[in-house]
Amino acid sequence: MTPFPGPFPFDGGTFGAAPVATGALSVALVSEHASPLAALGGVDAGGQNVHVAALAGALADRGHRVTVYTRRDARDLPEETSLRAGVRVHHVPAGPPERIPKDELLPHMDEFGRYLTRAWRDRPPDVVHSHFWMSGLAALRATRGLGLPLLHTYHALGTVKRRHQRLADPSPPQRVALETEVGLGCERIIATCRDEVAELGRMGIPASKVGVVPCGVDTELFTPRGPVAARGAHHHQLLQLGRLVPRKGAAVSVAALAQLPETELVVVGGPPVELLGHDPEVRRLRALARRTGVADRVRFTGGVPSADVPSLLRAADVVVCPGDYEPFGIVPLEAMACGRPVVASAVGGQLDTVADPATGRLVPPRDPQALARAVAELLADPVTREASGAAGRRRTLRRFGWDRVAAATEAAYCDVLDALPVVTRVGAV
Structure with missing residues (x-):
């Protein structure tokens, strides 16, 4: 029988996933x-x-x-x-x-x-x-x-x-x-x-x-191949996906956008699009976008069906995950499985999933300047972005x-x- 794995060896090989001889439980x-x-x-x-x-x-x-x-x-x-x-x-x-x-x-x-x-x-x-x-x-x-x-x-x-x-x-x-x-x-x-x-x-x-x-992560649903969601008119696109609660750090992404010209931020999650105007977190983020002069470059989709998420991820140049803390964080895996580079806060499970610099970048939480610098580095280098995305896909297939x-x-x-x-x-x- 394969023994129960202890702490997962993220930096060396894959964890013990060989078949276990067992009857149906x-x-x-x-x-x-x-x-x-x-x-x-x-x-x-x-x-x-x-x-x-x-x-x-x-x-x-x-x-x-x-x-x-x-x-x-x-x-x-x-x-x-x-x-x-x-x-x-x-x-x-x-x-x-x-x-x-x-x-x-x-x-x-x-x-x-x-x-x-x-x-x-x-x-x-x-x-x-x-x-x-x-x-x-x-x-x-x-x-x-x-x-x-x-x-x-x-x-x-x-x-x-x-x-x-x-x-x-x-x-x-x-x-x-x-x-x-x-x-x-x-x-x-x-x-x-x-x-x-x-x-x-x-x-x-x-x-x-x-x-x-x-x-x-479902590596057959989340894959680099497949439909790509429509993009806006801006040269680059960032995507943040998840629940719209303050700890997920969308305010950090909005603040960082002020240092990233010709870049649009798409925020996916929250209530249905027709109810976004009543959501307190959306109102807070929109007010911040107006104060920082990026209101025309922040787009809220509201909650979307899970089947639509892969095409949205594929449309992004970089996926950002700047949460204050993250017990694990599935979004980085979904982005990596879709071949997208990830810039994430260096907290919790993201320390294990995002390999810096191979699959993206890890930055301090609550730091818009650090987030903007890491994103700008990737946006300026399409070859590195492509290589990071490919490495992320391999990592999810091998481990997750x-x-x-x-x-x-x-x-x-x-x-x-x-x-x-x-x-x-x-x-x-």
Whole structure:
């Protein structure tokens, strides 16, 4: 059996993704706020939704039966529906059946956990993998009582969020303590980058419980070949993609644009285009663009269907990812898979995904001048841009395809199952 990989060797070879000899497992993925069925681009709908949907599908491709448990947030949702062959989505009745900001969901997690206990008592999964800290709480309540193995992926840590947002952090005050409880209570933590391993160590979670498996990218959807979105009249085009929240750093991109003549910035994400004028972050960014004299060179598309994202990425000369912090950051992978160079802030998972200078540039966060200098260097050199894009494509194929990510995740499941005492073991490998 392939052993569960420890910290991912980003700078030497590929991680352990060889096939694992295993029978089909029944896998429960718990993702309380991030449904794999959700439309992307909203405040609480982003990379975790993509990750859970893609991981579920890739595990199903390896022969496993996967059920994703997510909160029922609309009255018309069925109890269970099919996402694709081998993957079911189960809507858990926890709290009112309406959209609630994720930072207000904590009071409903006990109900979520009780529901999981009832659902799994008669038909237990072989392994449970929770995503985000509140999912971990609900899953921990259920797995403790039933003797089921639990693995956990945080996707974001409260310690990091609090450090960067301080008083603006809307998380419940007990978040860090509860995240620590999840980390100590589960059998294994699957971190997504090396920076997270260090953060977990500072929380008192032993390194022996942590392995690194990165997020992935669909290298067949995100590819250099295919339609290219229409461009504006300006000579160069930058693209920023993701949720429209201040920490994603779109204000840094707008400020940098003042030093990049004949360049347009396309900002993709947020509410539908017809509602952009009511969005507070869009209003803030438009005001900044007017003050810096670049309002005619900033274009907001609003949220777009995921199928349209590759063509938008292909149209860009450079993709910018200047977030204040980034627990992992899927956008750099999507851009690299499309053969686009990336300029990203040197934070979190972007330290692992973007290879500077091979696939782009890493710059300090919250620094428009540094962002502008790095972008200008690439815009001035089309040969380097092309070489960086090609290197990024090779890097995603070699390291970040979902088949490799699923294989490494499967290896983690098998490692945990192998370590269970026979008398309490649920699954068999």
